[in-house]
Amino acid sequence: MALLELNNVSRHFELRPGVVERVLRGGKTRVIKAVEAINLSVAKDEILGIAGESGCGKSTTCSMVAGLLPPSSGEVLYRDRNVGEMTSSELNDHRRRVQMIFQDPYESLNPRFRVSDIVSEGPRALRLWGEREIEEQVAAMLAGVGLPAGKYWDRYPHELSGGERQRVGIASALVMKPELVVADEPLSMLDVSIRAGILDLLKELSRQRNFACIYVSHDLSILANIADRLLIMYLGQAVEVGSVHDVIKNPKHPYTRALISAVPVPDPRVKRSPPKIVGEISRPVDPPPGCRFASRCPHADQSCSEVFIKLDTNSPLAHQAACHRLEQINSEAT
Amino acid sequence: MPEGFERGLLARITRTVGEHYRIIHANPLSRIGFWVVSVFTIVAIFAPWLAPHEPWAMQYDSEGSIASLRPPSLEFPVGTTHLGYDLFSQLILATRTTLIIGAVSGFISIVIGANIGLVAGYYGGKIDEILMRLTDVLYGMPFLPFIIILIALFGRKLEFVILAIVLIIWRTSARVIRAQTIAIKQRQFITAAKARGCSNLRIIYRHILPNVLPLLLLYAAFNIAWSIITEASASFLGFGDGTTISWGGMLYELWLSGKTRVAWWWFAAPSLCIITLVTSLVFVSRAYEEVANPRLRKR
Ligand SMILES: Nc1ncnc2c1ncn2[C@@H]1O[C@H](COP(=O)(O)OP(=O)(O)OP(=O)(O)O)[C@@H](O)[C@H]1O
Numbered sequence: 001m002a003l004l005e006l007n008n009v010s011r012h013f014e015l016r017p018g019v020v021e022r023v024l025r026g027g028k029t030r031v032i033k034a035v036e037a038i039n040l041s042v043a044k045d046e047i048l049g050i051a052g053e054s055g056c057g058k059s060t061t062c063s064m065v066a067g068l069l070p071p072s073s074g075e076v077l078y079r080d081r082n083v084g085e086m087t088s089s090e091l092n093d094h095r096r097r098v099q100m101i102f103q104d105p106y107e108s109l110n111p112r113f114r115v116s117d118i119v120s121e122g123p124r125a126l127r128l129w130g131e132r133e134i135e136e137q138v139a140a141m142l143a144g145v146g147l148p149a150g151k152y153w154d155r156y157p158h159e160l161s162g163g164e165r166q167r168v169g170i171a172s173a174l175v176m177k178p179e180l181v182v183a184d185e186p187l188s189m190l191d192v193s194i195r196a197g198i199l200d201l202l203k204e205l206s207r208q209r210n211f212a213c214i215y216v217s218h219d220l221s222i223l224a225n226i227a228d229r230l231l232i233m234y235l236g237q238a239v240e241v242g243s244v245h246d247v248i249k250n251p252k253h254p255y256t257r258a259l260i261s262a263v264p265v266p267d268p269r270v271k272r273s274p275p276k277i278v279g280e281i282s283r284p285v286d287p288p289p290g291c292r293f294a295s296r297c298p299h300a301d302q303s304c305s306e307v308f309i310k311l312d313t314n315s316p317l318a319h320q321a322a323c324h325r326l327e328q329i330n331s332e333a334t
Numbered sequence: 335m336p337e338g339f340e341r342g343l344l345a346r347i348t349r350t351v352g353e354h355y356r357i358i359h360a361n362p363l364s365r366i367g368f369w370v371v372s373v374f375t376i377v378a379i380f381a382p383w384l385a386p387h388e389p390w391a392m393q394y395d396s397e398g399s400i401a402s403l404r405p406p407s408l409e410f411p412v413g414t415t416h417l418g419y420d421l422f423s424q425l426i427l428a429t430r431t432t433l434i435i436g437a438v439s440g441f442i443s444i445v446i447g448a449n450i451g452l453v454a455g456y457y458g459g460k461i462d463e464i465l466m467r468l469t470d471v472l473y474g475m476p477f478l479p480f481i482i483i484l485i486a487l488f489g490r491k492l493e494f495v496i497l498a499i500v501l502i503i504w505r506t507s508a509r510v511i512r513a514q515t516i517a518i519k520q521r522q523f524i525t526a527a528k529a530r531g532c533s534n535l536r537i538i539y540r541h542i543l544p545n546v547l548p549l550l551l552l553y554a555a556f557n558i559a560w561s562i563i564t565e566a567s568a569s570f571l572g573f574g575d576g577t578t579i580s581w582g583g584m585l586y587e588l589w590l591s592g593k594t595r596v597a598w599w600w601f602a603a604p605s606l607c608i609i610t611l612v613t614s615l616v617f618v619s620r621a622y623e624e625v626a627n628p629r630l631r632k633r
Pocket residue numbers: 013014032033034052053054055056057058059060061218283284
């Protein structure tokens with residue numbers, strides 16, 4: 001049984017023009033289709049990597065999983081219960097089971113809270129344990145992320161380095177004993193020199209504490225290192241899903257191929273033929289119905305701007321690409 | 335066990351007080367303001383013991399005649415009124431009234447303003463709309479006609495003077511705190527708090543409030559200063575509480591006596607007190623202005 005399932009989940013944002021714009025240019029309400037008809041599933045103890053360029057809807061997807069943002073359509077199922085239909089006590093329970101680790105450790109910690117208060121906040125808010133027990137759990141958790149409580153207990157965020165802050169962020173998520181951790185680019189704001197340490201810590205903790213994880217990054221080499229499966233997104237659409245090995249070694253979708261060829265190859269003898277990507281990445285404002293990569297895809301033809309294949313959630317372990325011209329592309333290549 | 339476990343409430347209070355003491359002392363003007371306000375506060379607390387005479391008791395000189403309209407001297411440091419009342423004693427007792435009015439209306443108005451600002455800013459939408467229209471209505475309300483009607487209806491009582499002042503001054507703090515709340519609620523640590531399961535009320539009072547606190551203290555100081563000025567104006571126009579003495583009330587009595595041109599000391603003493611106290615409060619607020627708005631901080 002899948003722990004988490006997204007069925008046909010979309011999230012649209014309306015861009016309302018200001019009064020002036022409406023009068024001057026007759027502006028109409030435009031729609032940003034940040035996430036469009038996504039299907040995905042996460043199994044127990046699995047790490048699902050989500051990759052894609054900036055603005056492709058990764059954070060929006062994470063917010064919907066954590067129950068922070070309602071989907072515009074489709075359903076988010078956690079243990080077969082629809083998050084959108086949860087009562088407030090069920091939602092509190094969901095909030096404990098599903099925890100987020102945020103991208104920016106400078107923005108995601110309350111500057112007026114001490115480290116101990118930041119990490120205790122979740123258990124206190126949900127009254128998970130008594131105050132004494134909370135103190136013990138928090139101290140143990142801080143030690144678990146490499147911040148001895150005796151030294152860090154009374155510190156404020158501005159007294160910490162970026163790496164230490166992110167450790168506090170991780171501790172404040174994991175102290176809740178979550179079943180699913182949503183990590184939204186937890187390394188991207190950190191100095192390159194300390195990324196490896198935090199990544200190892202996350203891997204280590206996920207092994208010890210048995211939680212499933214959605215790990216978002218635009219860095220495929222990190223995902224190759226940590227994830228079991230990969231989901232590739234492009235402007236709000238899921239374009240490819242499969243095991244890390246399949247997707248990285250044998251990418252199917254033209255966009256995935258371009259993305260993987262852009263990753264520096266450590267071995268100079270390996271030759272890759274990068275398909276050319278032309279054009280700029282845009283924002284999904286009032287997009288056409290078809291494949292959003294069509295305008296930049298070297299293999300696209302007329303039909304691509306009309307047809308889009310959704311990935312199938314019923315076979316979560318299969319390697320799939322959302323491209324209806326795969327066979328033609330493959331035959332062109334040979 | 336980490337040493338942090340042993341630190342209790344007392345340690346936190348000491349820490350907070352120490353923090354504010356440091357904020358105020360970092361700025362020389364605020365430091366002066368702080369000490370001046372402290373002196374006024376001490377005078378207000380011990381006023382009945384410090385005042386040498388009753389405020390409305392006729393004073394006689396050594397020859398037995400009424401000490402009427404005496405300029406400042408050793409015997410009467412701030413002079414006397416036309417009826418021979420000792421202005422020094424009046425000034426000391428008025429400090430108490432003025433400070434009580436300032437502190438009480440400043441406190442009530444900041445509590446109302448802060449709550450309305452926090453709730454309107456955090457929830458937004460309909461709630462925001464309603465609360466902000468309410469403040470707009472109050473913005474349109476002129477103070478003097480309002481207090482005149484209030485006094486006409488209920489009589490010249492301290493409570494109604496305070497009520498009128500509070501109703502007039504909470505609006506500015508509400509607006510400012512609403513704006514700050516809107517800025518803070520978009521920060522990621524608020525999303526993080528939500529993701530950890532914090533309720534709306536918990537987010538407002540535990541996560542946002544400490545972050546608007548410097549601004550809140552800035553406006554608390556402003557509100558106290560404004561209350562003092564407003565009370566003085568109201569008293570000067572004869573709408574103060576007639577049974578207690580205040581600085582504005584002293585000026586009102588000077589006006590009634592018709593001796594404005596003669597008794598400069600009678601005019602100077604309460605005026606200087608008002609100016610000094612209000613300026614000192616503004617100086618104290620400066621320190622919080624710098625904390626609330628880091629761009630003002632000296633490099
Ligand atoms: N509240 C919102 N209102 C309007 N548009 C939004 C909102 N949130 C996100 N968007 C838009 O939705 C799209 C997807 O945003 P999202 O933050 O999910 O991207 P992302 O993949 O996380 O990007 P990044 O790698 O930069 O973090 C963007 O075009 C963004 O501008």
